Amino acid sequence: MQEHILSMRGITKAFGSTVALDNVDLNVRAGEIHALLGENGAGKSTLMKILNGVYAADKGEILINGVPTVFRNIREAMAGGISFVFQELNLVLSLSTLENAFLGRLKSDSRGIIDWKSMTAEFNGFMKSIDFEMDPGRLVSELSIAEKQMVEIARALMLDSKIIVMDEPTATLSSEEIHKLFNIIRILKNKGITIIYISHRLEEIFQICDRLTVLRDGKNICTLDVAETTKPYLIEQMVGRSMDYEFPEREAHPIGEPVLDVKNLFTPGFLQGINFTLYRGEILGIAGLVGSGRSEIARAVFGADKIEKGDFWVDGKKVSIRSTMNAKALSIGLVPEDRKDEGSSIELSVMKNITITNLDKVSRGIVLNRRKEVREAKRMVQELGVKTPSIHHRLDQLSGGNQQKVVLAKWLYNDADILILDEPTRGIDVGAKYEIYLLIYEMVKRGKSVIMISSELPEIFALSDRIMVMYEGCLQTCVENHEGLKPEDIMGFALG
Amino acid sequence: MKRADISRLVKDNIIIIALALPVILLTMTASGFMTVSNIKNIFIQISLYGIVAFAMTISIIGGEFDLSVSSLLGVVTILFTDIAKRVNVPVAILVCVSAGIVVGLINGFMVSKLKINAFVATLAMMLMLKGFALTYTNGRPINFPNPALNAFGNGDFLGMPNITLFFLGAFLITWYVLRNTKFGRNVYAAGGNLVVAKMVGINVDFYKTMLFVILGFATSVAGVLMAMRLSSGNTLFGGDLTMSVVAGVVIGGTSLSGGRGSAVKTFWGMLFIGVLFNGLQRLAVQANWQDVIKGSILIVVVSVDAILAQKIPLSQITTGRKRKEQISALPRDV
Numbered sequence: 036m037q038e039h040i041l042s043m044r045g046i047t048k049a050f051g052s053t054v055a056l057d058n059v060d061l062n063v064r065a066g067e068i069h070a071l072l073g074e075n076g077a078g079k080s081t082l083m084k085i086l087n088g089v090y091a092a093d094k095g096e097i098l099i100n101g102v103p104t105v106f107r108n109i110r111e112a113m114a115g116g117i118s119f120v121f122q123e124l125n126l127v128l129s130l131s132t133l134e135n136a137f138l139g140r141l142k143s144d145s146r147g148i149i150d151w152k153s154m155t156a157e158f159n160g161f162m163k164s165i166d167f168e169m170d171p172g173r174l175v176s177e178l179s180i181a182e183k184q185m186v187e188i189a190r191a192l193m194l195d196s197k198i199i200v201m202d203e204p205t206a207t208l209s210s211e212e213i214h215k216l217f218n219i220i221r222i223l224k225n226k227g228i229t230i231i232y233i234s235h236r237l238e239e240i241f242q243i244c245d246r247l248t249v250l251r252d253g254k255n256i257c258t259l260d261v262a263e264t265t266k267p268y269l270i271e272q273m274v275g276r277s278m279d280y281e282f283p284e285r286e287a288h289p290i291g292e293p294v295l296d297v298k299n300l301f302t303p304g305f306l307q308g309i310n311f312t313l314y315r316g317e318i319l320g321i322a323g324l325v326g327s328g329r330s331e332i333a334r335a336v337f338g339a340d341k342i343e344k345g346d347f348w349v350d351g352k353k354v355s356i357r358s359t360m361n362a363k364a365l366s367i368g369l370v371p372e373d374r375k376d377e378g379s380s381i382e383l384s385v386m387k388n389i390t391i392t393n394l395d396k397v398s399r400g401i402v403l404n405r406r407k408e409v410r411e412a413k414r415m416v417q418e419l420g421v422k423t424p425s426i427h428h429r430l431d432q433l434s435g436g437n438q439q440k441v442v443l444a445k446w447l448y449n450d451a452d453i454l455i456l457d458e459p460t461r462g463i464d465v466g467a468k469y470e471i472y473l474l475i476y477e478m479v480k481r482g483k484s485v486i487m488i489s490s491e492l493p494e495i496f497a498l499s500d501r502i503m504v505m506y507e508g509c510l511q512t513c514v515e516n517h518e519g520l521k522p523e524d525i526m527g528f529a530l531g
Numbered sequence: 532m533k534r535a536d537i538s539r540l541v542k543d544n545i546i547i548i549a550l551a552l553p554v555i556l557l558t559m560t561a562s563g564f565m566t567v568s569n570i571k572n573i574f575i576q577i578s579l580y581g582i583v584a585f586a587m588t589i590s591i592i593g594g595e596f597d598l599s600v601s602s603l604l605g606v607v608t609i610l611f612t613d614i615a616k617r618v619n620v621p622v623a624i625l626v627c628v629s630a631g632i633v634v635g636l637i638n639g640f641m642v643s644k645l646k647i648n649a650f651v652a653t654l655a656m657m658l659m660l661k662g663f664a665l666t667y668t669n670g671r672p673i674n675f676p677n678p679a680l681n682a683f684g685n686g687d688f689l690g691m692p693n694i695t696l697f698f699l700g701a702f703l704i705t706w707y708v709l710r711n712t713k714f715g716r717n718v719y720a721a722g723g724n725l726v727v728a729k730m731v732g733i734n735v736d737f738y739k740t741m742l743f744v745i746l747g748f749a750t751s752v753a754g755v756l757m758a759m760r761l762s763s764g765n766t767l768f769g770g771d772l773t774m775s776v777v778a779g780v781v782i783g784g785t786s787l788s789g790g791r792g793s794a795v796k797t798f799w800g801m802l803f804i805g806v807l808f809n810g811l812q813r814l815a816v817q818a819n820w821q822d823v824i825k826g827s828i829l830i831v832v833v834s835v836d837a838i839l840a841q842k843i844p845l846s847q848i849t850t851g852r853k854r855k856e857q858i859s860a861l862p863r864d865v
């Protein structure tokens with residue numbers, strides 16, 4: 036038997052009446068990349084948070100190199116040679132990229148004066164080594180979600196730890212960045228560093244991981260060598276039943292008259308004259324790299340960003356969309372890509388997060404009908420399979436994927452005629468994704484129209500009626516999605 | 532009941548426990564504390580400020596803050612007495628309420644449209660109102676002894692002081708609006724996370740403005756009642772309004788970071804302030820010392836609350852309960 040650098044044994048953890056982990060073991064060998072898999076709410080993040088001391092386990096022990104160890108907080112864990120990329124980004128928006136990358140360990144000289152030069156040098160050196168361009172002086176609040184994720188990753192990787200835990204590092208990245216991240220992961224592996232890797236993108240497991248452990252409902256299901264397994268088998272282990280397809284079969288659905296016309300859309304320093312039309316009952320996919328302007332289209336149409344110029348027609352009438360209020364009044368909805376900062380309010384309960392998009396539906400006049408509100412929220416929670424002890428729990432008590440389901444739920448509940456989904460299935464497990472695809476089909480069959488932005492090409496291919504490809508703020512092409520279309524065709528356009 | 536449940540119960544009702552302490556102590560030490568007339572007295576003492584406190588609760592939940600209410604109260608008492616004296620009472624009331632609303636609109640405009648920080652905007656407004664009041668009166672109080680008005684301001688209805696009825700009315704309206712209306716829900720949303728509120732198409736500028744308008748309105752009502760009660764208008768009236776009201780709201784447990792709180796909390800908070808002020812007077816504590824004690828108690832109550840909040844396991848916190856806890860503890864730990 037090979038030596039285990041990390042052994043978590045019999046870990047049990049309950050939150051109130053929710054048992055998040057039930058007697059879970061995790062054994063990680065030195066120098067391997069070990070995947071931790073499981074559905075949303077299976078307990079992956081919780082297990083890692085027990086490792087780093089954010090939570091204390093109710094039962095169980097942790098051995099590092101055979102020595103029983105308990106970290107009481109992240110500082111101790113970092114000092115003990117373990118660093119973390121959290122699922123929820125932990126960045127201070129008002130500070131610069133550099134300050135965030137060195138948060139908690141700013142370098143200073145003997146007099147306590149910050150040594151910007153050496154930090155900048157180290158940061159730039161690191162970024163260069165992963166072939167990623169980033170201005171250390173930019174405020175994090177100005178970064179795209181993918182860039183924020185890269186800052187978070189850089190922060191953990193620059194620490195020189197022996198064990199690195201990555202909780203869904205690729206959920207917000209596009210293939211380009213993922214490729215770069217994998218390169219650095221391989222370099223780290225060659226240096227003998229151990230990595231625990233959490234992801235819902237199973238292809239990735241086969242690309243970089245050596246072994247894997249599957250959790251389901253807080254229990255150990257199995258630990259396997261990646262080489263000995265297959266994707267369908269893994270899915271079965273994760274969801275507890277076999278799934279023949281990842282995507283529902285495409286059904287023909289009627290496509291009607293234009294519902295949204297966008298003409299000559301320019302945004303300051305970004306979009307360069309975008310024209311497109313969305314039809315009733317259509318799913319329009321938008322592909323492209325992160326930063327190609329996909330989200331900018333979504334935000335402009337929803338009135339969330341200022342536009343330079345551009346005209347919008349909704350249902351054949353010229354309209355002005357200057358604010359999110361205008362857009363909502365026109366029955367346009369947007370599920371934003373940034374769940375934490377724009378999509379959901381952790382101050383509010385699951386129910387209040389859902390119904391806030393359309394309080395009219397659950398009120399008479401100005402007064403809320405609380406019973407109806409509870410009923411509607413329960414219905415949405417059930418439809419999307421949100422795992423939560425109750426609809427009155429605060430959002431930050433849900434697992435990451437379940438929070439994402441709530442963000443989707445709030446806009447599906449709103450039932451807008453035009454729904455824009457920006458990376459809707461980010462962080463959502465295979466089983467739940469399938470259900471969400473069915474809900475999207477359901478919508479368009481009822482005559483709604485959907486614009487779907489996704490970095491996962493298979494998703495775009497499986498669902499879209501037409502596919503638009505963006506490159507550096509320009510619309511490269513817009514094609515019918517048919518049998519013969521190949522991912523390479525799309526990628527060609529996306530790369531310019 | 533599990534231990535966690537008990538501690539949560541304690542935490543949620545900390546203000547009531549905090550209130551019980553001085554009540555028990557004062558009942559034992561200060562003669563005449565636990566009498567009907569003194570309890571009525573306490574309510575009279577907090578009624579006018581309480582009206583403003585409920586409006587302040589709404590605005591703090593909505594993520595804003597208003598320093599100008601203290602000056603506004605003085606201005607309203609002056610306007611009311613002067614106009615009532617020179618013209619008539621209905622006109623005086625109309626002018627005062629309009630003045631309150633206009634001040635609120637200006638504050639709201641500065642904050643929502645000009646994007647001036649509420650602290651700065653209302654500080655400026657506070658100075659301007661103070662200056663206006665001093666110019667208007669030359670610093671002298673205006674007296675207008677009108678028996679009918681005075682009787683109303685000091686009168687009872689079914690054994691309840693009239694002003695306390697206004698206080699209770701303000702409480703019930705605030706409670707209902709925050710809990711049961713779309714307006715209230717949107718205020719929580721805007722205060723909890725402004726960006727998210729914008730991203731669901733809430734007219735956040737409107738809500739921000741309304742927070743100040745409500746405050747202006749409530750302050751003008753309190754000011755008119757105060758002028759009636761005291762038969763005079765004075766720049767100095769309301770000097771400690773902001774401090775007392777914010778203390779009451781915070782002691783009650785409404786979070787200054789926005790998005791959480793309730794009218795019920797403020798009710799208890801103001802009662803606590805009332806008991807405290809009353810007790811200090813009864814014990815004949817010197818006026819200057821009273822302020823020191825008030826300040827210290829504010830710190831103690833708020834920190835006990837914060838400490839208790841940290842002792843509660845995260846899983847025990849559901850919404851409606853205060854505390855901005857994050858599971859992702861990195862920024863906190865580093």
Ligand SMILES: Nc1ncnc2c1ncn2[C@@H]1O[C@H](COP(=O)(O)OP(=O)(O)OP(=O)(O)O)[C@@H](O)[C@H]1O
Pocket residue numbers: 050053054055073074075076077078079080081082122422423424431432433434435436437462845846858
């Ligand atoms: N702070 C908390 N309070 C209450 N329950 C919690 C808390 N954190 C997690 N849970 C619950 O514990 C369970 C496991 O959550 P965890 O975040 O570990 O899931 P996960 O496997 O990381 O899922 P995902 O893939 O969605 O990120 C969930 O049911 C969740 O609701």
Ligand SMILES: [Mg+2]
Pocket residue numbers: 079080081122202434435436
């Ligand atoms: Mg997770």
